[in-house]
Amino acid sequence: MSPSDPVVPEDVSGAVPAGRSEPPGTPSGRDPLRIVHIYPHLLGTYGDAGNALVLGQRARSRGIPVEIITVQPGEPVPAQGDIYLLGGGEDAKQTAAAHELREDGGILVAARRGAAILGICAGYQLLGETFLGVGGAVTPGLGLLDVRTGRLEQRAVGNILARPAADTWLPDLIGFENHGGATTLGPGAGALGYVTVGVGNGDGRETEGAVQGVVFGTYLHGPALALNPAFADRLLATAVGDLAPLDDLLSDRLRHHRLTEVLPASARAGRVDRITALLRGRKPTGASGATASLSEVP
Ligand code: GLN
Numbered sequence: 001m002s003p004s005d006p007v008v009p010e011d012v013s014g015a016v017p018a019g020r021s022e023p024p025g026t027p028s029g030r031d032p033l034r035i036v037h038i039y040p041h042l043l044g045t046y047g048d049a050g051n052a053l054v055l056g057q058r059a060r061s062r063g064i065p066v067e068i069i070t071v072q073p074g075e076p077v078p079a080q081g082d083i084y085l086l087g088g089g090e091d092a093k094q095t096a097a098a099h100e101l102r103e104d105g106g107i108l109v110a111a112r113r114g115a116a117i118l119g120i121c122a123g124y125q126l127l128g129e130t131f132l133g134v135g136g137a138v139t140p141g142l143g144l145l146d147v148r149t150g151r152l153e154q155r156a157v158g159n160i161l162a163r164p165a166a167d168t169w170l171p172d173l174i175g176f177e178n179h180g181g182a183t184t185l186g187p188g189a190g191a192l193g194y195v196t197v198g199v200g201n202g203d204g205r206e207t208e209g210a211v212q213g214v215v216f217g218t219y220l221h222g223p224a225l226a227l228n229p230a231f232a233d234r235l236l237a238t239a240v241g242d243l244a245p246l247d248d249l250l251s252d253r254l255r256h257h258r259l260t261e262v263l264p265a266s267a268r269a270g271r272v273d274r275i276t277a278l279l280r281g282r283k284p285t286g287a288s289g290a291t292a293s294l295s296e297v298p
Contacts, residue, residue: 048087050223077106086123124217146188160198175220
């Protein structure tokens with residue numbers, strides 16, 4: 001154990017604070033899926049709170065009872081959650097959140113149990129080994145992803161499109177990024193995808209995000225799970241197994257608009273010019289969660 005290793009408390013009881021959206025035990029006979037939404041007041045830029053709503057709604061639509069547990073700073077982080085969500089935030093809030101989460105230890109116990117975790121931007125960076133906190137100080141993260149975050153030369157702000165890494169089995173990842181951090185992956189973490197428009201990790205290898213087991217990090221705001229419902233289902237599946245398909249007409253339309261109008265415009269505006277007019281005219285497939293893939297676009 002190195003000095004930077006997190007201290008994990010032995011207590012795994014995971015007391016659940018106020019904020020339940022439904023009482024435990026439901027007519028469906030199964031315990032609710034516990035979605036733990038971490039520090040939304042510190043980590044919640046660009047609508048990241050929507051990720052909890054999307055996960056909850058996609059589970060309920062399939063008859064799965066849901067309990068969304070919102071944890072504020074100073075409250076214990078329950079260790080018995082199924083899926084943990086952390087959003088984005090400014091450097092000072094990110095530093096404070098990382099410190100509190102390390103002290104609390106609940107999310108570290110949950111990770112050892114195999115709970116799924118999704119960190120967005122600041123939430124992504126603080127899941128890693130180190131990031132640059134207030135005043136550019138190298139600050140320890142939670143050590144749940146083998147990534148380290150330094151600084152980009154120029155802040156990355158704008159729309160982002162990433163071709164997913166093959167083993168993620170996800171369609172193209174779309175969102176909005178706004179970060180000064182540049183994240184480098186160590187051998188323990190895989191890239192979530194490869195940037196087609198935008199900056200992503202900014203590591204010079206065109207990677208975006210990271211995945212290590214069922215711990216995921218990404219620079220995608222939007223909120224990410226509203227724009228990428230297949231990603232939401234991937235997280236849900238870690239907790240509940242196979243999922244029935246949903247009618248995703250609305251999110252397919254939203255994705256189609258982003259893919260055919262917004263992202264090509266971003267590319268033309270000079271962010272990255274490898275996306276072409278070939279994007280125009282593509283239609284959504286209509287299949288659940290799956291939209292026209294841009295992976296083969298040169
Ligand atoms: N403070 C971090 C950065 O600028 C994360 C920003 C964010 O979460 N949007 O890199």
